Amino acid sequence: MNKYIGKILDGRYEIKELIGIGGMADVYKAYDTTEEREVAVKILKDEYLTNEDFKRRFRNESKAIAVLSHPNIVKIYDVSFGDKIQFIVMEYVNGITLKEYIEQQGVVSWKEAVHFTVQILRALQHAHDNGIVHRDVKPQNVMLLQDGTVKVMDFGIARFARDNGRTISEKAIGSVHYISPEQAKGEVTDEKTDIYSVGVMMFEMLTGKLPFDGDTPVAVAIKQMQVEAQKPRDLNPDIPQGLEEIVIRAMKKDPDLRYQTAAEMLRDIDEFKRNPSVIFDYRYFPDDESTQYFDVIAEKGEEKKKGKEKKPKKKMSPVTQILMAVAGACVLVAIIALVIFFTAIRNPTPEFQMYDLVGLDYEEVINDPTYDNIQIEKESEELSEKYEAGKIIEQNPKAGRNVKEGQKVTVVVSSGLKVATVPDVVGKDKDEAEEELKAAGFEVNLIKKFDDSVPEDEVISTSPGPDEEAMLGSTIKVYYSQGAATTETTVPNLVGMTENKAIEELTQRGLRYQVTRRDSTELEGMVFGQSIQWGERVDTNTLVEIYVSNGTAPTESYTLNVDLSGASNPVNQNVTFTIEVDGVQKDSVTLNPSQTKRLTWEATDSGEKRVVIKVNGQEFAEFTVDYNDGTQNQRGNINYSLIQQREPLPPDEEDNGQDGTVEGEETDPTTPES
Numbered sequence: 001m002n003k004y005i006g007k008i009l010d011g012r013y014e015i016k017e018l019i020g021i022g023g024m025a026d027v028y029k030a031y032d033t034t035e036e037r038e039v040a041v042k043i044l045k046d047e048y049l050t051n052e053d054f055k056r057r058f059r060n061e062s063k064a065i066a067v068l069s070h071p072n073i074v075k076i077y078d079v080s081f082g083d084k085i086q087f088i089v090m091e092y093v094n095g096i097t098l099k100e101y102i103e104q105q106g107v108v109s110w111k112e113a114v115h116f117t118v119q120i121l122r123a124l125q126h127a128h129d130n131g132i133v134h135r136d137v138k139p140q141n142v143m144l145l146q147d148g149t150v151k152v153m154d155f156g157i158a159r160f161a162r163d164n165g166r167t168i169s170e171k172a173i174g175s176v177h178y179i180s181p182e183q184a185k186g187e188v189t190d191e192k193t194d195i196y197s198v199g200v201m202m203f204e205m206l207t208g209k210l211p212f213d214g215d216t217p218v219a220v221a222i223k224q225m226q227v228e229a230q231k232p233r234d235l236n237p238d239i240p241q242g243l244e245e246i247v248i249r250a251m252k253k254d255p256d257l258r259y260q261t262a263a264e265m266l267r268d269i270d271e272f273k274r275n276p277s278v279i280f281d282y283r284y285f286p287d288d289e290s291t292q293y294f295d296v297i298a299e300k301g302e303e304k305k306k307g308k309e310k311k312p313k314k315k316m317s318p319v320t321q322i323l324m325a326v327a328g329a330c331v332l333v334a335i336i337a338l339v340i341f342f343t344a345i346r347n348p349t350p351e352f353q354m355y356d357l358v359g360l361d362y363e364e365v366i367n368d369p370t371y372d373n374i375q376i377e378k379e380s381e382e383l384s385e386k387y388e389a390g391k392i393i394e395q396n397p398k399a400g401r402n403v404k405e406g407q408k409v410t411v412v413v414s415s416g417l418k419v420a421t422v423p424d425v426v427g428k429d430k431d432e433a434e435e436e437l438k439a440a441g442f443e444v445n446l447i448k449k450f451d452d453s454v455p456e457d458e459v460i461s462t463s464p465g466p467d468e469e470a471m472l473g474s475t476i477k478v479y480y481s482q483g484a485a486t487t488e489t490t491v492p493n494l495v496g497m498t499e500n501k502a503i504e505e506l507t508q509r510g511l512r513y514q515v516t517r518r519d520s521t522e523l524e525g526m527v528f529g530q531s532i533q534w535g536e537r538v539d540t541n542t543l544v545e546i547y548v549s550n551g552t553a554p555t556e557s558y559t560l561n562v563d564l565s566g567a568s569n570p571v572n573q574n575v576t577f578t579i580e581v582d583g584v585q586k587d588s589v590t591l592n593p594s595q596t597k598r599l600t601w602e603a604t605d606s607g608e609k610r611v612v613i614k615v616n617g618q619e620f621a622e623f624t625v626d627y628n629d630g631t632q633n634q635r636g637n638i639n640y641s642l643i644q645q646r647e648p649l650p651p652d653e654e655d656n657g658q659d660g661t662v663e664g665e666e667t668d669p670t671t672p673e674s
Contacts, residue, residue, distance in 0.1 A: 004028060004043065007523055010080055011498045013041055013089060022154075024048050029092060032077075039077060040093070044086040068130055069390050071364045072123035074143070074153040084524035084551040093151050098139035098201070107236060108205040110243055116142070116150050117202055118269060122363065123152040124198070125262035128191045135189060137197035138178040139204065176217040176224070177210050181253050184221040192255040195265060199250025199258075206243070207235040211251070225253070242278045249280070354407070356399035357392045362413045365392065375408045384414035385441060385472045417471040424466035425459050430480040433459045441472040447479050450510035450540055454481035491544060493534035494527045499548045502527045510540035517550045521607055524551030553606035556627040560611060562599040567640040570594040575643055577620065580612045581605070593643040615642040 004015045005028070012034045019040070020027035025048075030041045069075070078089035098116065102108060108116075120142060127134060134141075134152070141154040176184070180196035183189050203211045211229035214220040229251060232244045246268050252258045259265040272278055355374070357365060366376055384393045394412035397403055423440050425433035434444045454460050463477040464470045489509045494502040499515060506513045522528045531545035532538065564570065570593035579587045579601055589601055599613070605627045613621045620642050622635040 008033075008496060008526075009041065009085070009087060009523065010078075011496065011501050011526075013039065013078075015041065030089075032089070035077075038092040040074075040090045042088045042090060049084070049086065068127055068132065069388075070123055070126040071361060071367065072119045072150055072152055073126065074151045082524060090153075091151075093143045093145065093153070095143045095145040095151075098142040098144050098150065098205075101144050102139055102205055102208070105208075107208040110206060110239055112148075113202055113205040114243070114269060114273065115148060116144070116205070117198060118266065119150045119367070120152060120198060120201070121262040121266050121269075122367075123150075124191075124194050125266070126363075127152075128194070128262060133189060133191055134194050134197075135183065136175065136178075137194050137201070138175045139201055140175070142201075176220045177212065179221070179224060180255070181225045182255060184224045190255075191261060192258050195250050195259050195262065196252075196255075198262075198265070199247050202247045203229065203232055203251065206232050206239050206247070209235060228253075240272070240276050242272045242276065242280060245280045246272065351402050351404050354395075354397050354399050354401045354403050354409070357395045357409070357411060358399070359387060360392050361390050362392050362411065363390060373405050373407075374403070375406060377408060377410050379410040379412055381413050381415040383416055383418045385418050387414040387417075389414055389416040417473060419469045420472050422462060422464050422466055422468050422470055422476060425478070426461060426466060428459050430457050430459055430478060433462075433478055433480075437462075437476050437478070442470065443473065443475040445475050445477050447477055447508060448482040449479045449508060450484065451481040452484045456481055456483040487540055488537050489540050491530070491532045491534050491536045491538055494530050494544075494546055495534075497527050499525050499527065499546070502546050506544055506546075511538070512541060512543045514543060514545045515548055516545055517548050519552045519554035520547075520549035521553045522549040524549055554628070555604050555606045556630065557602060557604045558625060558627050558630055558632075559600055559602045560623065560625060560632060562601075562613065562621055562623075562638070563597070564593050564599055564640075564643065565597045566638060567593055567644050569645045570643050571645050575615060578614045580614065581609050583610075618642055 002018055005017060006015065008014050009030075012032055014031045014033060016029045016031060018026060019029045025042050025044050028041045028043065030039050031037075032039045074093060075091040076088060077091070080087050120137070124134060124137070136154060137152075141152065143151040143153060145151070178197045178200045180189065180193040183193050200211055203209075212220050212223040212227065214223060229248075232247055233239050233241065246265070249257070249268075250259055250265060259268075268280060352373075355371065357371075357376075362378065365371055379396075382393065384391070387393050391414045392411045393414050396410050397407070420441055422442070423436050425436055428436070430446055434446060437444050449460060451460055458481050460479045460481055462479070470476065487510075489511065491511070492505045492509065494505060497505070503513055503515075518528075520526075520528045526549050527546050528549055529547035531547075532542070572592065572594040574590050574592050576588055576590045577599060578585055579589065581603070586603065587601060589599060591599065605625075607628065608624060608626045611623045611625050611632075612619060613623075619639065621638045624633045624635060625631075
């Protein structure tokens with residue numbers, strides 16, 4: 001049984017089941033009892049709690065995701081970094097990994113591959129804009145939802161771009177099949193290393209194969225550094241040429257020849273989506289940073305024209321050429337204008353009422369096909385008093401106006417909530433304080449507290465305190481006096497709470513506390529007992545002792561007794577009994593069953609254990625031993641046959657003759673011998 005399943009972390013996260021096992025952490029599905037939602041809890045494995053490198057990587061992940069807010073990145077809700085347990089609480093994503101989907105499909109259609117890649121690149125661009133380089137982009141770290149949305153996760157070896165670009169150990173970290181050449185060499189890495197990994201993922205989706213493979217990780221890493229990948233269209237001719245060129249450019253060995261940003265790669269993909277027959281020929285324009293576009297069909301047409309012989313034409317004078325060019329251009333413009341005019345008259349653009357975009361997430365809106373009939377353009381980002389980062393706070397045209405298909409809509413996006421100074425309301429009446437704080441743009445949580453020195457209903461303190469800054473719309477805790485502690489109160493149920501939460505509960509009820517740390521099977525920092533039964537009425541200012549787990553399970557000694565008298569005819573020789581605890585051999589006992597009628601074995605342990613006793617590798621007896629209450633329960637029957645003497649087999653008939661005959665029986669001389 002996993003030790004975390006069924007436990008409640010931090011007094012709110014109830015662990016339900018194990019859903020993922022990683023190299024340095026396991027992921028559990030849990031229920032957040034405070035927010036009433038399912039979450040994923042990533043817990044660092046015990047063996048890495050003392051490894052500073054792994055702890056640093058684990059903290060990096062929480063730091064990385066905490067600064068990111070994007071619909072294609074798994075959200076982080078909470079973190080905890082204790083000495084005995086470290087965990088990250090994240091958004092629970094119900095889906096499969098992109099790697100699992102590739103394995104199911106074999107080859108992913110190019111339209112789906114483009115759809116997934118666009119979302120991944122948008123997520124990475126957001127991360128890069130915030131100074132985060134993922135460095136472990138691979139399909140195993142991309143979750144795929146049923147509606148086709150993808151979520152990038154596992155920023156475990158991400159780094160901030162302002163930090164040194166080398167890895168912790170100066171060696172390559174990441175999945176060797178997807179790392180960039182510079183990452184394999186242990187060199188400085190930046191945003192372009194993520195671009196390379198995206199190129200490898202596209203290669204795998206479109207062909208069903210990895211570009212490089214080998215018998216060992218080192219062999220694969222060497223290929224990443226030195227070998228050019230096979231062209232995707234050699235493995236799958238159905239891949240459009242333009243898409244192949246995008247993959248090849250993303251996977252360039254030289255970072256300077258790759259796409260320099262995710263946005264640059266997205267521009268080429270957008271051009272390809274508009275015209276799947278486009279090709280990108282970078283060879284003809286090595287010194288030009290802009291991408292050149294060519295249409296395959298037009299190119300083939302030009303080749304046909306080149307194949308035909310052309311008769312020499314008489315050259316015109318330069319002046320004549322200019323005049324003819326100007327005249328031709330004027331005629332062409334006039335024709336186009338007439339076509340547009342008459343088309344507009346016959347087929348007027350349909351109108352509709354403008355959507356209300358205010359309050360919606362900008363990234364979700366631009367990815368939602370519902371809004372494909374308008375052109376959304378971000379005008380600016382501003383701090384907001386109402387909307388968190390990434391939400392649309394203004395739009396033009398406004399919602400409800402009649403507009404035509406293709407209407408351009410400019411939006412202002414929130415860059416975060418505005419902060420304001422908390423007013424000083426200490427010493428004021430609680431109602432007056434609440435009114436003043438709400439007028440300043442804050443929510444208020446009134447908390448009563450016994451205080452002999454402050455008049456009743458007068459504010460004692462606030463959190464955050466006076467003149468400190470807090471986000472507008474956030475909640476300010478206001479502690480106000482309920483007078484001297486002369487009344488009775490009820491002792492709360494503290495078991496299952498964290499130490500801090502239990503202290504807060506006692507303090508609010510005017511009770512004093514004393515913390516005693518003891519061995520317990522509960523997680524470190526969790527309350528598992530209290531000196532006064534909950535529900536009792538006591539005077540305020542009464543001392544309540546709370547027992548907090550130090551994370552170490554209590555150990556008890558116990559002697560296991562096994563009755564051997566059930567063997568009817570025990571062997572008269574030494575027999576070795578091996579003893580296994582929870583599947584691990586712990587000890588052995590040697591005795592003569594004909595001389596000793598009881599097997600005893602003493603051990604010190606904690607909790608409930610399964611003890612199996614074997615003879616010559618065969619199970620002799622099985623018990624459940626509870627070291628905490630000193631009991632043992634036998635499971636099944638004891639196999640006494642393993643220590644009993646074997647009975648000789650009775651002969652069918654007694655053989656006394658030398659010639660194969662039985663005494664008293666005559667032989668027939670005419671019968672041939674058998």
